[in-house]
Amino acid sequence: MLASQPDLELIQQIEALSGQRASECYQCGSCTAGCPVGEMMDPPPSRGMRLLQLGRAQELVESTGIWLCASCVVCATRCPRGVDYGRVAEACRAARLRAKYSRVDPDTIAVDETEEIPQQAFVAGFRKFSG
Ligand code: SF4
Ligand code: SF4
Structure with a gap:
């Protein structure tokens, strides 16, 4: 194909x-x-x-x-x-x-979007954008 x-x-x-x-x-x-x-x-x-x-x-x-x-x-x-x-x-x-998202930033992501974002993306987002 x-x-x-x-x-x-x-x-x-x-x-x-x-x-x-x-x-x-x-x-x-x-x-x-x-x-x-x-x-x-x-x-x-x-x-x-x-x-x-x-x-x-x-x-x-x-x-x-x-x-x-x-x-x-x-x-x-x-x-x-x-x-x-x-x-x-x-x-x-x-x-x-x-x-779908420009980035997964835990500080700005809407609460109603959290269920559809994979956990691994959240963990990576915390590593990159928080602290
Ligand atoms: S180890 Fe995996 S990625 Fe590497 S050549 Fe073999 S099948 Fe491909
Ligand atoms: S990095 Fe590890 S878990 Fe991921 S595909 Fe390779 S062997 Fe599997």
Whole structure:
């Protein structure tokens, strides 16, 4: 399947934010085999990379799997191609949030918006903007 134009732009955004290139992955599966939450992740890391290669970036950005990644870097240490999927997942989360919010700032976010914002985004927001 060829990537549609919106997905191509999204892939470029994810690659720019993450510093990782989808074409580097040769689908060996080592990242998924070592990922501590790989069995619960949908998609798991190697399949996430495959979705990007197939131009299905929107599907990855809307997946639940990107929110399960704990940024533990096990996948990056196992990847023979030097791909850090944790950065890809983080870039996907950022792309998804940026489509709706300019940033998640705990000091200014409306109370009625808090239920739809993922907890991980809130934690990251507290780290960046409070204190
Ligand atoms: S960084 Fe994320 S995707 Fe990679 S092994 Fe850890 S939890 Fe899994
Ligand atoms: S370990 Fe690296 S090359 Fe292998 S599937 Fe994962 S991202 Fe692709």
